[in-house]
Amino acid sequence: xxxxxxxxxxxxxxxxxxxxxxxxxxxxxxxxxxxxxxxxxxxxxxxxxxxxxxxxxxxxxxxxxxxxxxxxxxxxxxxxxxxxxxxxxxxxxxxxxxxxxxxxxxxxxxxxxxxxxxxxxxxxxxxxxxxxxxxxxxxxxxxxxxxxxxxxxxxxxxxxxxxxxxxxxxxxxxxxxxxxxxxxxxxxxxxxxxxxxxxxxxxxxxxxxxxxxxxxxxxxxxxxxxxxxxxxxxxxxxxxxxxxxxxxxxxxxxxxxxxxxxxxxxxx
Amino acid sequence: xxxxxxxxxxxxxxxxxxxxxxxxxxxxxxxxxxxxxxxxxxxxxxxxxxxxxxxxxxxxxxxxxxxxxxxxxxxxxxxxxxxxxxxxxxxxxxxxxxxxxxxxxxxxxxxxxxxxxxxxxxxxxxxxxxxxxxxxxxxxxxxxxxxxxxxxxxxxxxxxxxxxxxxxxxxxxxxxxxxxxxxxxxxxxxxxxxxxxxxxxxxxxxxxxxxxxxxxxxxxxxxxxxxxxxxxxxxxxxxxxxxxxx
Numbered sequence: 293x294x295x296x297x298x299x300x301x302x303x304x305x306x307x308x309x310x311x312x313x314x315x316x317x318x319x320x321x322x323x324x325x326x327x328x329x330x331x332x333x334x335x336x337x338x339x340x341x342x343x344x345x346x347x348x349x350x351x352x353x354x355x356x357x358x359x360x361x362x363x364x365x366x367x368x369x370x371x372x373x374x375x376x377x378x379x380x381x382x383x384x385x386x387x388x389x390x391x392x393x394x395x396x397x398x399x400x401x402x403x404x405x406x407x408x409x410x411x412x413x414x415x416x417x418x419x420x421x422x423x424x425x426x427x428x429x430x431x432x433x434x435x436x437x438x439x440x441x442x443x444x445x446x447x448x449x450x451x452x453x454x455x456x457x458x459x460x461x462x463x464x465x466x467x468x469x470x471x472x473x474x475x476x477x478x479x480x481x482x483x484x485x486x487x488x489x490x491x492x493x494x495x496x497x498x499x500x501x502x503x504x505x506x507x508x509x510x511x512x513x514x515x516x517x518x519x520x521x522x523x524x525x526x527x528x529x530x531x532x533x534x535x536x537x538x539x540x541x542x543x544x545x546x547x548x549x550x551x552x553x554x555x556x557x558x559x560x
Numbered sequence: 561x562x563x564x565x566x567x568x569x570x571x572x573x574x575x576x577x578x579x580x581x582x583x584x585x586x587x588x589x590x591x592x593x594x595x596x597x598x599x600x601x602x603x604x605x606x607x608x609x610x611x612x613x614x615x616x617x618x619x620x621x622x623x624x625x626x627x628x629x630x631x632x633x634x635x636x637x638x639x640x641x642x643x644x645x646x647x648x649x650x651x652x653x654x655x656x657x658x659x660x661x662x663x664x665x666x667x668x669x670x671x672x673x674x675x676x677x678x679x680x681x682x683x684x685x686x687x688x689x690x691x692x693x694x695x696x697x698x699x700x701x702x703x704x705x706x707x708x709x710x711x712x713x714x715x716x717x718x719x720x721x722x723x724x725x726x727x728x729x730x731x732x733x734x735x736x737x738x739x740x741x742x743x744x745x746x747x748x749x750x751x752x753x754x755x756x757x758x759x760x761x762x763x764x765x766x767x768x769x770x771x772x773x774x775x776x777x778x779x780x781x782x783x784x785x786x787x788x789x790x791x792x793x794x795x796x797x798x799x800x801x802x803x804x805x806x
Contacts, residue, residue, distance in 0.1 A: 526611075526633070528664040530635055
């Protein structure tokens with residue numbers, strides 16, 4: 293389901309048994325630890341030395357546990373794309389973003405069970421993070437995103453667009469922290485969960501801000517597809533099912549995965 | 561020749577009666593104008609004709625070419641050639657204008673749909689309506705101005721080619737130039753397709769471009785008066801007071 297149009301400078305394929313670097317451009321330094329006996333967790337360190345992009349594909353394996361540490365060196369732009377097709381994942385990712393770095397993270401989840409903790413440490417003046425998480429969830433999943441603005445004039449924009457189907461339920465916690473005397477920061481959070489089932493999901497948008505000189509906002513929306521929008525689409529000839537399918541296509545669309553294939557898979 | 565007939569229509573919303581015995585017939589090539597003060601049921605009538613499930617038809621019938629469509633699904637009415645342009649069309653974030661228009665036209669045309677001919681048509685109509693090409697790649701109506709949204713509604717009408725179109729306050733929020741463009745193109749659409757049109761409006765200004773055959777005054781859920789274009793002049797001058805007393 294990976295869309296081939298986008299050109300990635302680096303590609304890593306992750307499965308239960310292996311992590312394979314399929315393509316590299318020399319802008320990354322990647323170090324892998326051996327699996328730990330007891331917890332069965334793989335550790336991966338990625339250091340971003342120059343402007344580049346990386347696609348991580350989590351294959352359809354049953355269980356993947358991984359601990360990733362990403363360090364983006366000063367004045368570097370980095371784009372990370374993740375497509376997750378695994379049935380069961382536990383992932384912790386820590387981003388250390390230094391002075392004047394510009395990091396974009398885009399993730400797409402394909403239905404599997406996941407428990408994930410993502411931490412963004414903005415550790416240099418002018419560091420920027422833009423995170424976009426989209427996905428279809430048909431199992432109970434927990435996503436925790438934490439953003440620490442440790443330096444002035446840092447920016448974070450966190451966007452989540454999730455859809456729950458079948459037995460899917462998401463606990464989404466987004467926390468942004470700006471400490472006292474860390475001035476001139478921008479922190480934005482927008483999270484939306486569209487429920488296509490009766491299960492209860494949760495969004496906890498939290499802004500913990502000690503400093504006054506900041507620009508911050510958050511929004512959290514949860515519900516079904518807007519009935520007025522469905523009505524409008526019906527006046528153009530779409531049935532309810534067709535309208536929902538088209539709406540989902542727009543809601544979940546991204547530039548590195550083939551949304552049409554996912555729509556076909558889940559909204560026949 | 562197509563005919564939309566509304567016969568003795570009574571409509572309720574949340575237990576409150578909004579329309580009380582509406583009778584109206586719109587035929588191909590005719591231009592009808594529905595005017596009236598705020599909150600008398602003009603938009604309600606347009607949504608009831610289109611089949612909005614929020615409204616309850618308690619009595620009466622809606623017929624399209626003799627077929628009873630009173631309880632027909634919205635999309636079925638659309639397929640039969642009814643079109644409603646919304647006062648405030650919704651924004652669909654993420655779904656491009658091109659994808660939305662393509663999906664709606666391909667749905668209507670089925671196997672006859674040809675992408676190349678669709679693309680050519682869109683280009684021609686967008687040029688006519690003064691819509692920039694860039695709008696095709698933007699999310700449908702997302703961040704569009706009021707005038708741009710109204711032009712999108714007219715573009716949809718051109719592409720879907722309805723036989724009966726209801727245009728709910730299509731002139732609201734338009735600047736003078738946009739009003740002229742939209743007025744001229746609605747007129748040209750009507751001439752080309754011989755479509756029946758029902759305008760819901762508060763103002764005379766759009767009617768400078770489209771000469772109505774019938775003007776109806778809706779007050780308190782009833783059509784109090786039907787006349788020709790001179791009735792618009794009367795309303796402009798005297799308001800609705802006389803009809804409220806009638």
